[in-house]
Amino acid sequence: xxxxxxxxxxxxxxxxxxxxxxxxxxxxxxxxxxxxxxxxxxxxxxxxxxxxxxxxxxxxxxxxxxxxxxxxxxxxxxxxxxxxxxxxxxxxxxxxxxxxxxxxxxxxxxxxxxxxxxxxxxxxxxxxxxxx
Numbered sequence: 001x002x003x004x005x006x007x008x009x010x011x012x013x014x015x016x017x018x019x020x021x022x023x024x025x026x027x028x029x030x031x032x033x034x035x036x037x038x039x040x041x042x043x044x045x046x047x048x049x050x051x052x053x054x055x056x057x058x059x060x061x062x063x064x065x066x067x068x069x070x071x072x073x074x075x076x077x078x079x080x081x082x083x084x085x086x087x088x089x090x091x092x093x094x095x096x097x098x099x100x101x102x103x104x105x106x107x108x109x110x111x112x113x114x115x116x117x118x119x120x121x122x123x124x125x126x127x128x129x130x131x132x
Contacts, residue, residue, distance in 0.1 A: 001115065006080065006082060007077060007082065009082075009118055009119070009120065010075070010082040010113050010115065013028040013029075013113070014070040014072070014086070018068045018070060020061075020066075020068065022055045022058050025054075025058055026051075026055060028120055029054070030116055030121045031051060032050075033050065033054060033120060034049070034123075035049045035054050035123045035124075035125070036048050036123070036125070038124070038126050038127070042127070063093060063094070064092070064094055065091060067090060068089070068090040069088065070086050070088055071087040081113070081114055081115070082111075082112070083110070083112055083113075084109075084111040084112075084113070086108070086109045086111055087106070087107075087108060087109075088106065089104055089107075090104070091105075092104075092105060106129070107127045107128055108128045109125060110125070111124070112124040
């Protein structure tokens with residue numbers, strides 16, 4: 001794939017995550033997809049998820065946040081690897097210790113994607129949540 005094609009896959013994938021539908025998300029991921037989420041306030045222990053677990057987490061996530069937005073600040077491609085620096089925001093649907101329902105939360109996120117055959121094969125997330 002060309003650099004432009006690889007970036008298009010990554011951007012389309014983020015749009016699918018924003019959409020919140022598991023069917024849209026599923027079509028962007030390989031069957032052996034793995035996501036590693038490093039510890040952060042939303043996931044204090046971090047997590048490693050396979051495809052079924054990611055789809056289930058996406059369903060559960062829709063109960064926690066709404067109106068997710070990913071704004072790419074920086075993007076880089078190295079072969080089939082995409083590195084994104086992203087400004088993420090979403091509205092809480094539930095209360096958190098320092099943020100009640102309805103609060104718009106924000107994070108600066110580093111996302112590392114491995115692209116294979118036009119789909120995302122793996123993802124590593126490093127999320128830094130910003131003060132309200």
